Amino acid sequence: MTVFIDDINMPVINEWGDQITNEIVRQMIEQHGFYSLERPGDFSTIMDIQFLSAMIHPGGGRNDIPNRLKRHLCIFNCTLPSNNSMDQIFKSISAGYFCLERFDDEVVQIIPFLVPLTRIFWQNIKTKMLPTPSNFHYVFNLRDLSRIWEGILKVKREECRTRVQVLKLWCHECTRVISDRFTAEKDKTWFLARMRIDAESYLGEIFEDYPDEPTFWVDFLRDAPEAQEDDDEEMSFEPPKIYEEIPSFDFVRAKVMVFMSQFNEYIRGYHMDLVFFMDALKHLIIVSRIISNPRGNALLVGVGGSGKQSLTRLASFIAGYKFFQITLTRSYNNGNLTDDLKFLYRTAGLEGSGMTFIFTDNEIKEESFLEFINNILSSGEIANLFAKDEMDEIYSELIPVMKKLHPRRPATQDNLYDFFISRARYNLHIALCFSPVGEKFRMRSLKFPGLISGCVIDWFQKWPEDARIAVSRHYLAEFPLVCSDKVKNQVIDIMSWIHETVQEACVCYYDRFRRVTFVTPKSLISFLESYKLLYKDKQNHIVIMSERMSSGLDKLDEAGASVAILKKDLIEMNKVIAIASDEAEEVLATVEKSKAGAEIVKVEVAEKKGKAEVLVKNISAVKQVAEAKLEKALPALEEAEAALKTIKAADIATVRKLGKPPYLITLIMDCVCILFRRKIKPIRPDTEKTFIQSSWDESLKVMSDTSFLRKIVEYPTDLINAEMVDMMVPYFQYP
Incomplete structure (x- = not known):
């Protein structure tokens, strides 16, 4: 039996410098067997065993096998095939596929030029792009040539009819197999330049058809074929x-x-x-x-x-x-x-x-x-x-x-x-x-x-600028921002700038403090999500503050209306009291002048006095009712004043900065303009809001006054007259 051990140098070297797996192999070679783990002392002899092994050259972080094992093996250094051998291998493969039965003559004629060109280009890459501690994967072998030709052999006649298409396909496959592993843009730039130089020096006149821009295949x-009635049941519709x-x-x-x-x-x-x-x-x-x-x-x-x-x-x-x-x-x-x-x-x-x-x-x-x-x-x-x-x-x-x-x-x-x-x-x-x-x-x-x-x-x-902008636009395009389209596009662009700035700051941070901090594409996505959450929170806060301000203004309006009604009632009552007092004084004067006729008018005076007393009682009752209404209205007035005092200058500044404020805020500010006796627009219907048009421009002028907050807090409610109330009544009826 022949046992083949691939990557024999792979086992980890322990602290004593041994590879446990290879020690077992060495024991097998030297003693021709193993000791039994189940029955200690029993030795199993294995006969007629031959070992073959393979390993990569040691060095560069790769282990070597122990000398005690190496002495039992015959070592052969397997070098790469010669240039003629490699060309012959891939020429046979390419010529067998790119033949006149499958492709046009123009395509078939250019393939023999690509075989040595690919090998020369691969050798130049291998000579220049050497592995380093940071680019340890810059290792090139015959698998690269095989993968390049594997991709080229996937093409069919209908998609490859000219030399231009063949050269585009060749450039694409070389780039995919070799260049996609490069870690720096300068390496890719050198790769494309080297590819062009080698193609120009070897192709000759054919180089005229060399593509100027890289392409993709x-x-x-x-699309999948449509099913027909006469199609075979085993036909694939993929x-x-x-x-x-x-x-x-x-x-x-x-x-x-x-x-x-x-x-x-x-x-x-x-x-x-x-x-x-x-x-x-x-x-x-x-x-x-x-x-x-x-x-x-x-x-x-x-x-x-x-x-x-x-x-x-x-x-x-x-x-x-x-x-x-x-x-x-x-x-x-x-x-x-x-x-x-x-x-x-x-x-x-x-x-x-x-x-x-x-x-x-x-x-x-x-x-x-x-x-x-x-x-x-x-x-x-x-x-x-x-x-x-x-x-x-x-x-x-x-x-x-x-x-x-x-x-x-x-x-x-x-x-x-x-x-x-x-x-x-x-x-x-x-x-x-x-x-x-x-x-x-x-x-x-x-x-x-x-x-x-x-x-x-x-x-x-790392993501280029267009990628970062595209991702930012994807996350913020449909997100409602209270601003113009121009400002929104600027917000999207600045997200990319912020991400790039943080990346540069991480590099500076490493240079100064030797601490590595990474900013990944996931960081950009998290940043965009956090921005959306923070924006919603701040927007909700502004809406709540505007509602509080409108509620305070409503309380002020209600208190002002109640006070105006009570004032009217008191004025009427005072008139009645004044008339009754005048009549009583006239009667008394008549009595003093006409003592002789006192007995005659005694009855009349008594009647007048009785009527006056009844009238005074009625006036007192009305006055008590008016004072009760005023007492009920005072808490509402005080609550409105307290709500008004919660408004801060920053809240008013926030409302002023709203490019398109809520319609309710514009109506509230119209009432404020009326109270301050400022000019408002003529009454015109607003079809969109099904109400009247607001005077927001005049409201901005009112709010631009630095003492606006103090004026509304210290507003003299006694100056509110019936005309102001009549003008504000329609605003109170807005749904």
């Missing part, structure tokens, strides 16, 4: 996956919006509300391209809130895949993870359904989780994942499927297992969503090389 723009160049980003954005609405309609538990600015749309295209390829796995690197998981879910929905994400609990362990992986392998390998496994760095509860992920990315196989009875069940269900797809292949256990693993690798797509913050990402990538080599990397840059 996708496979989700076509949208065809045609790999083609996008007509425009606006067209793609409209298409993606349709997919998002379908996602929200069909997928329960996930409500997606994404803003498809330019960068988000590009990353969606990139993720969709990765998982649409067989065995396509993605490593999405970006800070929290960049949209990695949401874009992956939407891309999976667009591709017609299911997506799965573990539910992390306090007791989640390796056993739970293996159960979830069994479900994924059954779905992808047994059912043959496309499946995207979304795995984030927050879900790495134990570092051993990454061993399973590394095995899937490296070989597609996890040792002893299924028990024997489970595998027998899978084999029995898989036999008719394999006979249908491969009728000439015998249904042996080895063939069934190989078919199951191959089918699972074909349909299972892993999307790793990691954050570059801290040292964990670098250390994990060095410990588990499959995370880098087995995935296509897409590095999420």
Whole structure:
């Protein structure tokens, strides 16, 4: 038996400098067996075993194997194939696909030029972009060339008829495989310049058709075919996956919006509300391209809130895949993870359904989780994942499927297992969503090389200004702000400026105090939500204060009306009393002058006196009633004055700043203008409010007086006359 051990240098070195797993391998090689753990002292000898192993070059954070193990192995340094060998490999692949039976002669003639050009360009990138501690993932190997040609070979004749389209496709695939992993814009700029220089130096006259602007290719723009009466029952009505160049980003954005609405309609538990600015749309295209390829796995690197998981879910929905994400609990362990992986392998390998496994760095509860992920990315196989009875069940269900797809292949256990693993690798797509913050990402990538080599990397840059403005507009466009459209647009723009300013302040903070503080896209979204809550609170506070002011003015009006009525009653009563007193004095004067006729008029005087006494009693009763009404009105007047004293100068300033104040406030200020004997507009109907038009301009002039608050507090209520009351009565009747 031959045992192959891949990544033999992966085990962690303990504090004594040993690798426990490799010590067991060394014991097996030296002593040809193991000691039994169940029966101490018994030694099991294993014969006819040969070991083969593979490892990456040590250094740069990668372990070496112990010398005690190394001495038992013959070491061979596996170098890259020669330039001629690499060209011959990919020339055979490309020539077999791009032939005259499939493509036009113009396309077929340019393909032999692209094979060495791709290899030369890849070598120049590999020479320039060397791995560093911050860019440890700048590792380039033959998988990159394979992925570039894998993407090129997806195109069909109808979408690739000219040399221009071929060169656009070649540029797109090189950019997706190599440039998307770059962490800095200067690296991407150098990449595009290097691509143009190499193409110009090697293509010659063909370089005239080299595209000036980068383009994107996708496979989700076509609509599903409509069902016809004479269609075959086995005909698929899924949208065809045609790999083609996008007509425009606006067209793609409209298409993606349709997919998002379908996602929200069909997928329960996930409500997606994404803003498809330019960068988000590009990353969606990139993720969709990765998982649409067989065995396509993605490593999405970006800070929290960049949209990695949401874009992956939407891309999976667009591709017609299911997506799965573990539910992390306090007791989640390796056993739970293996159960979830069994479900994924059954779905992808047994059912043959496309499946995207979304795995984030927050879900790495134990570092051993990454061993399973590394095995899937490296070989597609996890040792002893299924028990024997489970595998027998899978084999029995898989036999008719394999006979249908491969009728000439015998249904042996080895063939069934190989078919199951191959089918699972074909349909299972892993999307790793990691954050570059801290040292964990670098250390994990060095410990588990499959995370880098087995995935296509897409590095999420920080949001540009247009992205921040688009997100701000999405959150504030429908939010009611009491301002003009111009001011609202300025508010939206300043949200982006504030976010960028805080980012710059974080950099300065790190330079001065060496403390790292991160401002992520999620921070911008939280800031917008906080702004909306704070604005609502302040707006409600202003409404409450305006209601208090209107209530105080109403109390003042009621008290003024009651006092005016009492004053009228008192004036009338005083007139009656004065008349009665005059008559009594005249009678007494007559009595003094005419003592002789006293007896004659005695009866008349008595009658007059009786009438006067009755009249005085009536006047006293009326006076008591008037004083009682005045006493009842005084608490309302005092309450109105107390409410008026709660109004502050800041509240009046707030009302003055309202661009479009509530209509009730304008009516209240009209009453204030009447009390201050200020000019108001002629009475005209307001059709919108079903009332009269307000004199807000005159009200602003009244409120602009610095002593306005003092005047309304110290207003002499005795100056209120009947005319003022009559003018204010319609305002009191406003519903």
